[in-house]
Amino acid sequence: MDTSHLTQHVGTAGAVFASVFVVATTTMRTMIPLRVFAILxxxxxxxxxxxxxxxxxILVQxxxxxxxxxxLHQMLQLVRDVKRSVSSDLSMEWLKPFMTERRCATGEVLFYKDEKADSMYYIVSGRYRLVESGIELPVGAIVxxxxxxxxxxLRTQTLECIEGGVILSVSYAQVEQLYVQNPAFGFYFLxxxxxxxxxxxxxxxxxxASALAAAKPA
Structure with a gap:
């Protein structure tokens, strides 16, 4: 049985369908539907x-x-983790896979007030303090x-390491890329x-309030 014509028609039909999918992907503004159409x-x-x-x-495809x-799985997992974080303890664990590890020594200043900001940090271990306000940040905090x-x-405060430890950093450019790929991420991040x-x-x-109470005469 001659299947050459059938093969030719199947190939033509496949090319047409693939072209339709390719055109459809150009109308997608977010990454999740784009990945779905790419898989199709x-x-x-x-x-x-x-x-x-x-x-x-076949192998390449x-x-x-x-x-x-x-x-697609990675992006869907990101959205689920962010939603769960918003509805629970505001943890930033979901951002870890996109961050870079950095070790800090006691007395090291990670950034100064009024300098240009280009990244944010997640505290894994150690102790860190916002100098101007005197706030000490716990493990698990993002700053x-x-x-x-x-x-x-611009940085609103100076961040100093008061006990050596490990932090994770992520650039604003990476965060912006995540937002462009999925606007829902930007909403939950905000x-x-x-x-x-x-x-x-x-x-x-x-x-x-504590300072004012302490300043009142007995």
């Missing part, structure tokens, strides 16, 4: 390459599909994110940053 394109190209036994195309599937939200991108800001305000108000 991979499947169509694999299906059309099977009748012609084009093993090179399988590899690309695995990569697209992994990236430096407010510089990203300010119009001038909520987390706002919560951190209110926590700092509450701490400063408590310190001010």
């Amino acid at each position: 394109t991979n499947i169509v190209l694999i299906a059309t390459a099977i009748p012609s036994r084009n093993y090179l195309v 399988l590899l690309v599909m695995v990569l697209n599937t992994y990236r 430096g994110e407010l510089g990203m939200l300010s119009p001038s991108n 909520r987390l940053s706002s919560a951190r800001l209110f926590e700092n305000i509450d701490t400063l108000e408590q310190q001010l």
